[in-house]
Amino acid sequence: HLGTWQHYQDVPYITKDSLPASPATRAAIDAFLVFFKERILGKLTNVIIAQYPEMAATMQLVTEYIRSFPHIQEAFRERPALDLGPLFTCAAVSVGGSDRTHLDWMDDPNLLAWVIPIGEFSGSSICLPQLRCKYRVRPGDVFGLASRRLAHRAELPVSGRRVVVTLFTDRTLV
Numbered sequence: 001h002l003g004t005w006q007h008y009q010d011v012p013y014i015t016k017d018s019l020p021a022s023p024a025t026r027a028a029i030d031a032f033l034v035f036f037k038e039r040i041l042g043k044l045t046n047v048i049i050a051q052y053p054e055m056a057a058t059m060q061l062v063t064e065y066i067r068s069f070p071h072i073q074e075a076f077r078e079r080p081a082l083d084l085g086p087l088f089t090c091a092a093v094s095v096g097g098s099d100r101t102h103l104d105w106m107d108d109p110n111l112l113a114w115v116i117p118i119g120e121f122s123g124s125s126i127c128l129p130q131l132r133c134k135y136r137v138r139p140g141d142v143f144g145l146a147s148r149r150l151a152h153r154a155e156l157p158v159s160g161r162r163v164v165v166t167l168f169t170d171r172t173l174v
Contacts, residue, residue: 002029003082003090004066005170007106012066012173014075015090018082026079033081036091036165040116044142044167045087055111059087062173088167097154097164101129104147106170113147113168116140123158 006012020026049056063086066072076083084091097117107113115126117137126143127134130151137143137154139162145152147168154164 001090001092002033003084003088004072005090005106006172007170008172011069012072012089014072014082030079030081032093033084033091037081037085040140040142041085041088044114044116045085048087052112056087058111058174059169062089062169063087065173084167089169089173090167092166092168094164094166096156096162099153099156101127101151101153103149103151104168106172107148107168108171108174109146109148111169111174112144113166115143115145116165116167117162118165119160119162121157121160121162123155124162125155127153127155129153
């Protein structure tokens with residue numbers, strides 16, 4: 001998990017995964033986040049603001065709240081890549097994705113999580129058992145869902161390697 005959240009704390013903080021001891025790992029994380037922000041986050045931010053203005057307004061308030069803390073401001077000055085823009089606070093990054101049906105209990109129930117598979121892969125779907133449906137996903141697709149309310153899982157790709165980036169808002173921040 002990269003970015004900021006407020007799990008079990010009184011104030012937001014930079015996630016442990018964002019703060020590796022190794023300078024090389026830190027540089028790799030920052031390079032990935034810069035690439036992701038430049039290629040995907042700007043476009044997604046514009047779509048959310050245009051299509052979901054009330055949700056975007058809530059997300060912007062959360063981001064403003066996080067940025068109001070001096071220790072977060074200092075962290076973002078030192079590592080600007082950790083600031084995920086006006087709407088996003090945290091990104092879960094995983095290779096493959098979760099193939100177990102689950103709910104994301106730490107996500108805010110009134111906001112959507114945004115799932116973005118990247119890489120070179122084929123033959124994968126996101127499954128929504130409560131709705132008795134599944135949707136094929138391809139590299140670069142963006143899938144928004146109420147991840148705290150709607151059980152979901154990802155089918156592993158038939159071939160290739162998939163990295164899944166899930167953007168979400170920690171429920172304790174809203």
